[in-house]
Amino acid sequence: MPEEDISKYLRLDKLPHIWCPGCGNGIVLHAVLRAIGKLQLDQDKVAVVSGIGCSSRSAGYVDFNTLHTTHGRAIAFATGIKLARPDMTVIVLTGDGDCAAIGGNHLIHAARRNIDLTVVVFNNSIYGMTGGQSSPTTQPDDIAATAPYGNLENAFDLCELARASGASYAARSTTFHATQLPLLVEKGIQNKGFSFLDVITACPVYFGRMNKMPEAVDMLKYQRDNARNIKQWSTMTDEEKGGKFVIGELHNKPAPEYTDLYAALRARLKENK
Amino acid sequence: MPTAAKTGNEAMAEAMRQINPDVVAAYPITPATEIVMIFASFVADGLVDTEYIPVESEHSAMSACVGASAAGARVMTGTSSQGLALMYEILPIASALRLPIIMSDVNRALSGPINIHCDHSDTMAARDFGWIQIFSENAQEAYDNLIQAVRIAEHPKVKLPTMVTTDGFIISHCLEKIEILEDAQAKQFVGERKAEVSLLDVEHPVTLGALDLPDYYFEHKLQVAEAMRQASQHILEIAKEFEQQTGRKYDLIENYKLDDAEIAIVALGSTAGTTKAVVDELRSKGVKAGLLKIRVFRPFPAEALAKALANVAAVAVLDRADSYSAQGGPVYTEISSALYGKTKAPKLINYVYGLGGRDVTIDDIRGVFSDLQKIDKMPTFNYFGVRE
Ligand SMILES: Cc1ncc(C[n+]2csc(CCOP(=O)(O)OP(=O)(O)O)c2C)c(N)n1
Ligand code: SF4
Numbered sequence: 001m002p003e004e005d006i007s008k009y010l011r012l013d014k015l016p017h018i019w020c021p022g023c024g025n026g027i028v029l030h031a032v033l034r035a036i037g038k039l040q041l042d043q044d045k046v047a048v049v050s051g052i053g054c055s056s057r058s059a060g061y062v063d064f065n066t067l068h069t070t071h072g073r074a075i076a077f078a079t080g081i082k083l084a085r086p087d088m089t090v091i092v093l094t095g096d097g098d099c100a101a102i103g104g105n106h107l108i109h110a111a112r113r114n115i116d117l118t119v120v121v122f123n124n125s126i127y128g129m130t131g132g133q134s135s136p137t138t139q140p141d142d143i144a145a146t147a148p149y150g151n152l153e154n155a156f157d158l159c160e161l162a163r164a165s166g167a168s169y170a171a172r173s174t175t176f177h178a179t180q181l182p183l184l185v186e187k188g189i190q191n192k193g194f195s196f197l198d199v200i201t202a203c204p205v206y207f208g209r210m211n212k213m214p215e216a217v218d219m220l221k222y223q224r225d226n227a228r229n230i231k232q233w234s235t236m237t238d239e240e241k242g243g244k245f246v247i248g249e250l251h252n253k254p255a256p257e258y259t260d261l262y263a264a265l266r267a268r269l270k271e272n273k
Numbered sequence: 274m275p276t277a278a279k280t281g282n283e284a285m286a287e288a289m290r291q292i293n294p295d296v297v298a299a300y301p302i303t304p305a306t307e308i309v310m311i312f313a314s315f316v317a318d319g320l321v322d323t324e325y326i327p328v329e330s331e332h333s334a335m336s337a338c339v340g341a342s343a344a345g346a347r348v349m350t351g352t353s354s355q356g357l358a359l360m361y362e363i364l365p366i367a368s369a370l371r372l373p374i375i376m377s378d379v380n381r382a383l384s385g386p387i388n389i390h391c392d393h394s395d396t397m398a399a400r401d402f403g404w405i406q407i408f409s410e411n412a413q414e415a416y417d418n419l420i421q422a423v424r425i426a427e428h429p430k431v432k433l434p435t436m437v438t439t440d441g442f443i444i445s446h447c448l449e450k451i452e453i454l455e456d457a458q459a460k461q462f463v464g465e466r467k468a469e470v471s472l473l474d475v476e477h478p479v480t481l482g483a484l485d486l487p488d489y490y491f492e493h494k495l496q497v498a499e500a501m502r503q504a505s506q507h508i509l510e511i512a513k514e515f516e517q518q519t520g521r522k523y524d525l526i527e528n529y530k531l532d533d534a535e536i537a538i539v540a541l542g543s544t545a546g547t548t549k550a551v552v553d554e555l556r557s558k559g560v561k562a563g564l565l566k567i568r569v570f571r572p573f574p575a576e577a578l579a580k581a582l583a584n585v586a587a588v589a590v591l592d593r594a595d596s597y598s599a600q601g602g603p604v605y606t607e608i609s610s611a612l613y614g615k616t617k618a619p620k621l622i623n624y625v626y627g628l629g630g631r632d633v634t635i636d637d638i639r640g641v642f643s644d645l646q647k648i649d650k651m652p653t654f655n656y657f658g659v660r661e
Contacts, residue, residue: 052355052387070355070384071302072330102300102330102359130301131310134327145310146301146327148317 006033009043011063018057022208022216024175024201028122029058031178031199032091035185046089049078051103053095053129054203055122072103075110078117086259089189092119097127100136100156111165111194115258118188118195121158124203132206143210158198163251168193170251174200176223177247184249193257200227200245274452274519281444284412284451285351285377285437286311288419290321291459294375295346295466298326298337303389304441305353305379312351331356335363335374342372343481345471347423350374353441354381354395361399367434368403368497370481373426373466374434376404377419380542380593381441382629390630391441393541393593396570397603403497405435405504406571408541412449415439417521418568420454423463424511431504432469433497440543442630454518462518501572508569525574527566528581530556534563536645537582537619539608540591541567544626544633551638562642567604575611582612587648588619589641593627601654620648624655631658 010033019025036046046064050056052071059066065088069077074092082090092099099107099121110117126144127133134144134151137158141150159170169191171184181199188195202208202219213219228236230248279287285308289297297316299309316325324341328334334350342348352360357378367374382388383395396406405425409415418437426435439445454462470479485493505525512523527545530552531537538548545566555562565581565588567574582588592602600606605623612618624641627633637657644651 068387104329127301130303130306133301133306133310136329146313146325148314 006030006037009033009036009063011061014061017061019054020205022202022204023054024124024203024216024219025055025058025122027175027178028055028120028181028199028201029061029093031181032093032120032185033062034182035189038182038186039189041089041189045087046091047078047081047085048091048093049074049081050093051095051098053098053127055093055095055124055128056098058093072098072101073106074098075103075106075117075119079110079115082115082117082259083262086116086263090117091189092117094119094121095128096121096123096125096137096158097135100158100161104136108161108165111162111167111196113258114166114168114193114255116192116194118185118197120185120197120199122201123158123198124201124207125155126203126207128203128206132203132210145206145210159196159250162194162196166194166255167196167251168253168255169195170198171196171249172198172200172245172247174223174227174247175202176220177227180247187249187252191252191254192260193255275455276450276452278448279412279416279451280307280446280448281409281412281415281439282307282379282446283311284416285419285439286315287453288416289349290315291454291456292347292349292420292423292463293321293460294323294349296324296326296338296341296348297350298328298334298341298348299350299352300328300331300334300356302331302353302356304381304445305351305356305377307445308351308377308379331359332362335360335367338374339363339367339370339372342367342374343370343471344473345466345468347427347466348372348374349376351377351379353379354383354389357395357399358383361402364399364402364404364434366482369493371432371497371500372434373432375419375422375426376434376436377415378436378438379441379445380438388629389441391443391593392628392630394595394628396436396438397594399436400571400603403433403501404571405431405433405501405508405569407435407437407569408567409437409439409444410543410545410566411444412439412447413451413521415444416451416453417515417519417523420459420462421511421515421523425504425508427466428504428507428511429469431500431507433500433504438542443543452519452521458518462515505569505572505574523568524577525569526577526581527568529564529566531563531565531581531585533561535561535586536642537563537565537585537588538591538638538641539565539567539588539604541570541604542593544591544593547633547635548638551635551642555642560642570604573607573611575607578608579611579615579618582619583615583617585619587645588621589645590621590623591641592623592625595625595628622648622651622653622655624657626657628659633658
């Protein structure tokens with residue numbers, strides 16, 4: 001049982017949620033709310049922004065300032081909020097398709113600016129909401145509705161993408177690692193700069209069924225069996241890494257933050273007047 | 274002719290299978306996803322020869338369509354609402370380059386607020402991009418229109434991209450019995466695309482999409498307008514040919530019990546079906562009611578419409594999209610312009626209705642007809658089915 005009571009962060013009248021039985025989205029959202037609870041953030045000073053997708057429905061269920069936007073653009077909307085209200089904690093809840101396919105451009109540019117957003121990707125390797133098409137995190141040979149005989153495309157390593165683009169914090173965890181996950185989110189929120197969280201989660205209904213993991217438990221086992229923590233990962237050979245993925249804090253390098261730089265520039269220009 | 278039970282989406286996917294386009298580029302969106310998903314399985318199962326590109330957004334989808342079409346390929350895509358909106362930047366480029374891209378658009382309300390259900394706001398906002406726009410009343414028409422769209426778009430005197438629409442969920446997801454052409458018959462009907470210029474014709478290199486400043490831009494736009502005006506006649510020719518094959522008759526508009534009608538409704542899409550039921554009911558009670566259904570919205574069939582409505586006393590134009598303080602919804606403004614200055618013209622009123630999938634009932638349509646019977650007391654601009 002979680003230690004923190006997160007029910008005050010939920011719009012209980014909006015429940016039950018739309019997610020399928022066994023969907024991992026609830027675990028991810030729970031982790032985000034636990035992190036917020038732990039940090040004791042002022043509820044009215046938190047803005048949660050989402051795009052479109054199963055995962056993005058999260059924004060409707062939480063009792064903060066929320067903005068449910070269009071498919072792929074959550075980070076762009078969030079950038080506007082953060083620039084207008086740098087004092088607010090701005091959290092983006094998004095899917096792998098939302099964030100890395102249609103919205104990939106916004107991801108890399110927000111990371112490049114190192115603007116103080118915390119982006120949590122519910123990464124289920126599939127477009128859940130539209131029925132299981134391949135996404136930029138569908139691995140080669142995985143089955144998807146648009147790739148019935150196996151995916152031909154390469155997948156993004158989203159943490160690498162965020163890091164290479166300029167994010168000052170990048171971490172990965174899974175819905176199986178339910179104790180680690182909120183801690184990583186917490187650190188992401190605390191980081192003053194662009195924080196990126198790649199959360200491996202389960203869509204048993206589409207991804208699972210098509211990929212021989214039809215039960216939620218199968219998918220959790222997959223996460224348990226294939227995730228390697230960063231310490232262990234650094235000792236593994238390329239061969240051992242095959243089919244596995246690394247979890248933990250992968251990148252943490254504080255860097256000047258965009259709204260700070262902006263404020264400093266304004267102050268300097270005012271002084272010079 | 275073979276018959277099958279198909280939803281609107283399945284019917285469109287079936288038409289795509291028979292058309293066997295060279296390239297399909299698409300991104301999923303409710304309620305249009307199925308069309309391209311079913312088609313993707315045809316590709317995977319080797320039932321078509323198509324290169325299928327699962328792009329990362331609709332903007333990329335339409336861009337890929339433009340590239341492939343410019344290379345001489347027969348190109349199709351499918352989308353809805355926000356997806357269509359994301360294509361808006363590229364739509365007028367497709368028409369300006371005279372690329373006969375064929376699209377199925379499943380009508381869905383534009384955000385915001387976020388909604389996934391039917392209205393015509395997505396298609397109507399795209400009405401001035403130089404695309405031919407054909408509306409369907411049911412799955413049969415969706416299938417028939419898509420097959421004909423290939424010929425229309427690629428007609429050498431037209432060469433304009435063409436979208437065929439269905440109403441989200443109401444048509445896209447409802448199962449109906451439809452008649453389907455034999456594969457060989459469909460293949461023969463659509464023929465092969467013969468592109469006049471092609472980027473792949475290395476013997477005759479061409480430049481497409483070049484900068485076109487005040488010196489020529491205007492002339493090129495005039496050519497699009499001219500092609501659009503010409504298109505009406507070719508749409509009719511192609512419909513005739515289609516009728517010879519199928520026995521199913523198509524026109525720019527459909528007049529339903531309109532000849533002696535005293536009151537009539539003008540509607541597009543599935544609402545025309547609902548209206549027909551009410552017209553029949555009123556006729557059985559001796560009320561001279563009728564329907565004018567617009568099938569082709571672009572090119573706008575102004576003359577045919579003015580003629581068909583000339584002897585009707587009172588007409589209600591139904592708009593499933595609002596134009597916010599314009600002189601009525603988009604269909605109404607077109608019709609009132611078409612009737613302007615005509616000596617014989619009906620009294621016209623307008624209704625905006627059914628936004629965001631608000632149900633359209635038989636009772637709603639009865640209400641409109643009863644308003645028409647006291648048209649002198651009616652305001653010009655009305656809504657139905659909405660709480661005030
Ligand atoms: C412009 C636009 N294109 C397409 C869609 C349809 N659409 C809604 S959600 C979605 C994909 C969702 O996948 P993901 O972001 O991975 O989230 P998930 O549902 O898996 O949580 C798509 C394609 C849309 N809403 N808007
Ligand atoms: S479709 Fe997949 S991602 Fe969406 S709610 Fe169901 S299980 Fe979750």
